[in-house]
């Protein structure tokens with residue numbers, strides 16, 4: 063069987079939709095309703111993207127992003143707490159940047175969240191390409207951010223382990239809450255972080271939250287192999303999935319890890335209709351909705367470079383150097399170097415990586431093939447959160463087909479996210 067996750071945001075992503083067509087993003091009910099629906103579909107987890115800055119990249123200011131309600135997010139951690147309160151099984155994953163959060167506060171917050179959710183918390187670790195301006199700091203270079211992240215994770219693990227799971231004894235007779243012999247100081251002295259410890263949150267149900275990682279650069283893969291329980295990647299084809307799955311599992315084995323201990327998810331965004339004709343019509347409507355300015359603003363943000371300064375009808379300069387996600391730039395200067403910036407921007411605004419459309423049965427065929435051939439452990443639906451109708455279609459039309467074919471679970475067998483993720 064394969065696993066399913068849901069990827070959303072906490073911001074006003076589709077505020078332009080006609081009133082009544084989608085939930086008002088400011089009404090918190092949507093978050094609990096989405097979590098409940100994903101739980102009813104027996105997905106492993108819901109995950110939130112995040113960023114801690116409105117960029118000033120496209121056209122050199124924050125104006126485009128503010129005017130369009132882009133890159134504006136509620137904090138995902140309290141949102142996950144709010145969703146945990148309304149559910150019992152679904153895992154909850156929050157993106158948090160280890161470039162900005164001090165390790166002690168982050169370990170404490172996620173330890174608390176793991177308690178509040180009964181062992182359902184996950185952390186999508188990002189190192190961030192931007193946001194230093196909000197913290198009075200210069201952004202470290204790409205690989206240095208990952209060096210800091212390795213150290214950050216090491217310290218977080220030591221803090222989560224500073225309480226042995228049997229340290230709390232609550233011995234009323236002798237008035238002993240916890241056994242000091244089972245609570246360690248950590249005395250961590252790294253290059254970037256120092257911390258005495260122990261944590262003032264006791265050992266949580268999962269001990270460590272599930273660690274998710276979505277970077278795919280060579281340094282990002284090294285980080286994942288060392289720290290992650292799960293990786294999420296965008297790949298354009300089943301062949302690309304196959305080679306990435308193979309590469310990552312090989313790296314895990316070389317690092318002395320059981321490759322099965324690292325779950326690989328691929329992001330998908332199926333466009334579904336009840337009939338092939340309806341799916342085709344929705345797909346054509348989707349393709350026509352590509353928006354050049356939105357794509358340019360998004361790409362400026364991803365690459366950390368103002369895309370408004372280039373000619374829309376020419377390809378990007380081959381020698382362009384950026385500080386953002388280099389893999390994305392190479393996609394458009396090398397393998398798809400023939401595309402004009404206008405075409406690139408339209409493509410980016412649609413956020414299509416592994417395009418698929420069809421009836422629920424046709425989508426199930428595509429996923430089954432991608433799972434068997436591509437070496438995926440699971441798939442991650444990458445739709446915008448507020449499109450509740452889309453989630454209803456996935457949960458009530460696609461998931462039942464997958465369940466009937468025995469491809470996804472019909473019931474949870476455990477209570478914690480770690481149980482779900484390592485059930486098969």
Ligand SMILES: Cc1cc2nc3c(=O)[nH]c(=O)nc-3n(C[C@H](O)[C@H](O)[C@H](O)COP(=O)(O)O)c2cc1C
Nearest residue numbers: 111112157188190276277278279282294295296387
């Ligand atoms: C599915 C997916 C979700 C991501 N979500 C976020 C996010 O919410 N916030 C963020 O700052 N970066 C996010 N990223 C970016 C990655 O975490 C990572 O920083 C980026 O891919 C660059 O890493 P790399 O240079 O190792 O490839 C996401 C990437 C993927 C593939």
